[in-house]
Amino acid sequence: MPYRAPIAEFEFLLAHVAGFDRVSALPRHAEATPETVRALLSEAGRICEEVLAPLNRIGDMQPTRLENGVVRTPPGYADGYRAMAEAGMTAISASPDHGGLGLPITVTTCVNDMAGAACLALQMNPLMTQGQIEALEHHASEEIKALYLPRLTSGDWSSTMNLTEPQAGSDVGALTTRAEPAGDGTYKITGQKIYISWGDNDFTGNVVHLVLARLPDAPKGTKGISLFLVPKLIPDAAGEPGVANSLKVVSLEHKLGLHGSPTCVMQYDGAKGWLVGEENRGMAAMFTMMNNARLGVAVHGVSICDAATQAAIAYAMDRRQGRPLVEGGSGAIVDHADVRRMLMEMKAETFAARAMALDLAVSIDLGHAGDEAQAARAAVLTPIAKAYGTEMGIKVANIGIQVHGGMGYIEETGVAQFARDVRVAAIYEGTNGIQAMDLVGRKMADGGAAIGALIDALEAEAAGHAMGAPVAQMAQALRGATEALLAMEMNDRFGGSFPYLMGFARVLGAVYHLRAAAAGDAARGALARFYIDRLLPEAQGLFAQARHGAAGLYDLSPDDLAA
């Protein structure tokens, strides 16, 4: 399926919606000029269109396999990975000190958007590396940095992140993998980890695992978890991949989608590891990687929104069925009002989800430069962007199937794959339920200050737009729901958290559309109008739900539920 890199859309969003000029104005990002960014995005876009997109269906049809303990990736994946590595896609935002390009996270976000739309299963690989680089930059010793970072930024080696164990998923604190001091400053890591994306491959020289484990006598729960770097091949004195470490891929999962991306069960049997950061402070280090990954996964949703929308619009303009219904109509199904409704919805949601991801990325970049208000804003936006982006990925892919009619159900068409691939994005890196709990729990721990500041800004901005009245009104409803949640016990908040998050996202999305309408052409205005007229009202029902908290949720006993 042809994929077209949306370079002009990124440029519009960066200039008129996400306020990227604030990032370019930072001394540390002086080189991130519009020209540089355009050149980089164009080259990355070309690779996505020409090299990665053709691999998408191949990887779905010929999944990565485990043969005698060796992971075999789909035909062409090695070349695709190499093209990404050569273009620096693993290290766009990594520090130049170790070979990175030092460009803003916002630029990485655009590139990930395109790569994920072209071939999500393969893009998962450099995404892991991006996160690991950031974690090592912040928490690893100089020795580890000097050894590993150049090889990760070059893409010669790749990365994984090992949290989950069979009994410890969302509840990371329940993990039992052990780390015992070996006496030489290293540790012996023993345990089993599951759901490890790209736990191995056949195209990088080494695979570097970051593994959460417990030291002997560590406190229970998350306060007793430490982070270890565990390479597949132990680097020799020259830093070259040396002897094999005591770890292996036990099996690969048979998944609904992302068939090209091996999801591994990993076994560590006294594997040699190095401590990253302080003892028992592993969660803090892992969160660096995880927050990065949450933006990355939000973008998975955006990627699939875009890919599915491009495919649906192309199909609807081509497929003839029935008589032309509108004057001057083409006779293609794009003329049908209900098909239009679906396409407009796909396009409006894609725009909003992408704008939110870029808005978040800009706040992260500004926060990294020391702006604490922006860092707090990013902390609020992270769970919203992750949950909304991925829910929209699922929804838009689903609408895309519908636009295709019977053809949508046939795998050859490729649009069912979008729905299968994106489904897990609502689950990994913290389920969307966990994101919602984070939003009303940790992100309200300041008494609602950061959220309140964001809502103030949204309301004020909406009030200044010609089409903004219903948006400002819904921002007030958001404020009311926020105050209602703040007044609740925590479990009540949790009961209302998911609809609250989704309603919050609707208000954000409407404001992004207002910005686009103000800066763009008539089509931007029409799309904003569609979003505000037809999708924003959904928030009213969502806030009504949120205000109920957990009321009634426990009125059925488990036995009643099962009855």
Added chain:
Amino acid sequence: MPYRAPIAEFEFLLAHVAGFDRVSALPRHAEATPETVRALLSEAGRICEEVLAPLNRIGDMQPTRLENGVVRTPPGYADGYRAMAEAGMTAISASPDHGGLGLPITVTTCVNDMAGAACLALQMNPLMTQGQIEALEHHASEEIKALYLPRLTSGDWSSTMNLTEPQAGSDVGALTTRAEPAGDGTYKITGQKIYISWGDNDFTGNVVHLVLARLPDAPKGTKGISLFLVPKLIPDAAGEPGVANSLKVVSLEHKLGLHGSPTCVMQYDGAKGWLVGEENRGMAAMFTMMNNARLGVAVHGVSICDAATQAAIAYAMDRRQGRPLVEGGSGAIVDHADVRRMLMEMKAETFAARAMALDLAVSIDLGHAGDEAQAARAAVLTPIAKAYGTEMGIKVANIGIQVHGGMGYIEETGVAQFARDVRVAAIYEGTNGIQAMDLVGRKMADGGAAIGALIDALEAEAAGHAMGAPVAQMAQALRGATEALLAMEMNDRFGGSFPYLMGFARVLGAVYHLRAAAAGDAARGALARFYIDRLLPEAQGLFAQARHGAAGLYDLSPDDLAA
């Protein structure tokens, strides 16, 4: 995955929600006593639990294949089919004149619900036969009835329905398959048909195709379409399967789900066919089969709602993660407020979708007995039940994946299959967009009389319930949206049709919950409260959308869309 047939739920719904006593009171259904119905449902339920459910994943993993032109079904399907046939599942509502049980469509609906939940791909087969029997009973000659009906009601032979051609999907009138008189009262059928469910199998003695085709010089469009019966094997003088007809399965589709059900491309090369009904009146005959099938497909959604909900509740009660959050909690994830929210939503939607299917079935049964108001009511409910039931199947299966977390994305768990299998239900037998157009077009052609009568009844009923005030209020909003649509040009109606339909369904669902709350225990009341508090408010946003009609939908040109 264990499946439990919900016999008690059917009994409750028949007695207290769907008003099945009105059907039992009909002279023609005197034998449909509660005892008879319970015995039949119990036996069918046992078959579904013990014989069909174990085949579900087998059929997914080992899809039906085409080998040298012969369709090979998954291991065990033949036995599963035989068990259904022996229990009379193809002919519960068929006339006793030719071997049917003559029981109400409502009873068939319960049985189809269970069989679809147990193994949807296989249940598709008898569903086709049920529809064909009804079409032949109404439109075929006595000769055809005498020859074919006994063999279809016994399940010895099975059925298909052939409408779609590559260029003629939703636009059936564009079909080009030709029928030429052979001079002996039969016809030679030539053309290609696609998306033919169960176009062949290896476990029935014959396959009877109903094929839409054009006679020479037939008028263009749907007024020039005739219906033909085309057997795979031409019956000999004794009625036994004789020589092969000139037709074949060209290929099978590789689909997102329903892997056990062969979706065939059929080629007819001068195949021998018999006219069913009058020349050029094929659409009328086909609509008999199609309306039956629309209820059947609504039930597909219900089936998957139930199967997914049963699986999610069982998992949530078993899976331990995190500390118990509520006093006296089990420590399983069912204690988490957001998990509860998801389970309550699954259960509340499943109830409403099932109640709607049974409500429709009862109206069909009453209509068949001559009650024209009920027939008109059934005509209105058909597109709503089809679209709502299937949308809920998709939604509930999707929530079910989410409840399972990472496990939901692993195919072995079986819940991803529910989502894959049910997805096409929103597409076949008329896409849900087509259903919505039917609702605001054909079903409003009486100036809104039938819809108005239904809304009057809903509003009056809601007003009489303790929890009914918001439901009555939403029924008024529905009336307002209906009047707004009635005042619009047709293409404007179409633009608002889908959200209108979904909002309509929300009001219906709330009324069914009210009935259950009034007749049932505290748990029924709590589920009704959940639906009314949390899901019904969604209708407000949907009616807001509907009232916009097609406004703004064409403000983006196709080029703008593709930009």
